[in-house]
Amino acid sequence: MPPTSTELVIPNEQCPESQRRMSLPDSQFDVNLMPQVVHSRVLHQYSVHFNPQNRRWIATITKTRSDGMYQSRSKALKFSFQSEFEARKFVKAYSPPKMVEPIPPNCTSCNKQFNNRRKSHHCRNCGAGVCEDCTTKWANNMVPKTYCVNINSLTIQVCKSCAWLSNAFCMALLRGQFEDVLTIYETGNINLRTPFANIKKEAMFPVHCAVLGGSLQALKWLVDTHGCPVAINRHPRTRR
Numbered sequence: 001m002p003p004t005s006t007e008l009v010i011p012n013e014q015c016p017e018s019q020r021r022m023s024l025p026d027s028q029f030d031v032n033l034m035p036q037v038v039h040s041r042v043l044h045q046y047s048v049h050f051n052p053q054n055r056r057w058i059a060t061i062t063k064t065r066s067d068g069m070y071q072s073r074s075k076a077l078k079f080s081f082q083s084e085f086e087a088r089k090f091v092k093a094y095s096p097p098k099m100v101e102p103i104p105p106n107c108t109s110c111n112k113q114f115n116n117r118r119k120s121h122h123c124r125n126c127g128a129g130v131c132e133d134c135t136t137k138w139a140n141n142m143v144p145k146t147y148c149v150n151i152n153s154l155t156i157q158v159c160k161s162c163a164w165l166s167n168a169f170c171m172a173l174l175r176g177q178f179e180d181v182l183t184i185y186e187t188g189n190i191n192l193r194t195p196f197a198n199i200k201k202e203a204m205f206p207v208h209c210a211v212l213g214g215s216l217q218a219l220k221w222l223v224d225t226h227g228c229p230v231a232i233n234r235h236p237r238t239r240r
Contacts (some may be wrong), residue, residue, distance in 0.1 A: 022230035029168040035161040039108050039128035040095035040167045048087045054078045059091035061146060077146060089227035096147045097127035109159055110132035123159035124148065125166075126189045130159045138163070139201050142194050162189050170196040173209035178217045191229050 010085040022109045045062045061077040079094075081087040099122040108128040114120045120129045125143055137155045140148050148156060169190050172180035184190060195203045207228050222228040 029164070029171040031168065031172070031183050034168070034184075034187075035109075035164055036162050037109050038126070038165070038187050038189065039100070039123070039126050039159070041126050042100065043092075043095040043097060044092045046095040048084065048091055051080075054080075056082065057084050057087035059087040059094075061091060061095045063096065072170070086227060092143045093191070093226075094146045096144070097125070099127045100129060102129040106160070107131040107134055109161060116224050121157055123162055124156040125158045125162040128159050128161075134160055137161055142166070143191055144194060165189055166191075166196060169206070170204070170209055173206060173215070173218055174213045176213035176215035176218070178215050178221070181215075181218055181221075190224050192222060 002107050018093070046060075049058055049060075050056075051058050057080070059079045059081060063076075079087070079090060081090065100108075102108050102114075102120070106112060107114065107118075107120075107130050109130045110133065112118060112131060114129075114131065118131050121132060121135050122129055123135065124147055125138070135157050136159075138158050140151065140153055140156050143156060143158075145151055165184055165187055169181065169184045172178075172184060192206050195205050196209070205228075207219065207222050207230055210222055223230065
């Protein structure tokens with residue numbers, strides 16, 4: 001029986017058609033075909049504390065500067081929550097990865113040496129330094145906004161390993177294969193609160209895929225264990 005195919009569409013209508021559509025056999029996303037080289041994220045510093053004045057939990061993300069030193073607390077990103085559970089799950093999901101410079105200066109994925117013609121690019125999903133041939137494009141809403149250097153850019157550059165993991169995670173959810181879901185998530189590079197390169201032009205989040213896959217176990221893991229929202233509300237002023 002020939003392998004089935006699923007059309008994946010990046011959820012951004014302003015992207016070029018060539019970047020929005022791709023049709024790949026589902027068999028290419030089997031966990032046994034996982035990339036041999038996966039650079040797990042090293043997150044920026046984050047913390048959670050209780051503010052007794054307003055009785056809210058404050059999640060703080062502190063990025064490092066180009067010299068490796070941490071920014072002052074006044075420049076840190078701060079978010080307010082009603083519960084400690086919400087704050088801790090949010091801050092872990094939204095703390096961006098550090099951009100890592102490979103030592104020696106070789107591509108993390110193919111191990112080819114960087115030079116004047118083969119330049120280093122950082123994957124905005126995991127922070128690995130990779131060459132142009134080992135990258136692909138995502139719509140910028142496929143990662144948390146705190147990951148993006150330029151939030152006005154329609155696309156971001158990610159390594160092909162992260163792209164494969166994202167698609168494989170989506171397929172595992174749609175197939176109801178919970179053990180594969182856990183295996184892929186343990187790589188550390190999966191976003192649970194942003195949409196995938198999605199199906200039929202609809203903004204498909206992990207919780208939606210879990211419902212379609214019919215796995216109650218996966219759905220409870222997403223919502224109860226990781227606090228994934230079942231709906232996304234737009235900001236009343238920015239409408240984002």
